[in-house]
Amino acid sequence: MADTVASDPKEEALRATRTLNPRPEAVVDAVFTVSEFCDPRDLVQVKYEMVRRVRVDKVPAARAARDFGFSRQVYYDAVAALDAGGPAALVPGKPGPKGPRKLTDAVMEYVETRMAAEPSLRSKDLADAVAEKYGLSVHPRSIERALARREAARTQELPKSRS
Known part of the structure; x- marks a missing residue:
């Protein structure tokens, strides 16, 4: 039997932007308990x-x-975020890794050095070389994508020629 509970569009929007308060019931501040404008879910x-x-x-x-349902550390983090970037900085960042975990700059420099020395190497050969030198299991396609990203970054860094 399907749920017959109607979905709340605001809650859906907050969830989609990762700004849905996981504990709205912990907000006991007077403004949030009496105002229709203030939403403890936001x-x-x-x-x-x-x-x-x-x-x-x-x-204090x-x-x-305490009244807003957070620890003091969360308060101080919010202060720092506001001071650094305004209200937009209060929006939580995307979860997950923020950069390469295996194919770091050092590994990719090694890969590029190997490619320069032996241009006929395939991505499978490069993955094997990385495994041998660094002990990392890397998919050959990951090496191809990382090389393409580095090439694109280098292309963007080139100064525009004057015509």
């Missing part, structure tokens, strides 16, 4: 209001953090 709004409450209303940081 993580960015809750964090912004928490920082505003300390800075403008002079509420520990109390504000």
Whole structure:
């Protein structure tokens, strides 16, 4: 039997942008309990209001953090994010790795050196060479993609010629 619960468009939008507060019930600040505008499900709004409450209303940081359902560390992280990038910085970043884990710059320099010395090497041969030298199991297609990214980056760095 299918769920008959209607989905909430705002909740769907917050979830899609990773800004859905996982614990809206922990927000006990008076503004959020009486105002229709303030939504405890909106993580960015809750964090912004928490920082505003300390800075403008002079509420102690520990109390504000507690009333908004966060630790003091989360409060200080929100302050740093706001100071560095404004409200947009309160939006959580994408999860997952932020850079190469296996095909680091050092490994790719080795791969390019091998290719320059022996242009007939295939990506499978390069993957085997990386495994032998670094002990890393890398798919040949991953090496091809990494080489293409490096080439594209080099192409963008070239100065435009004057005509």
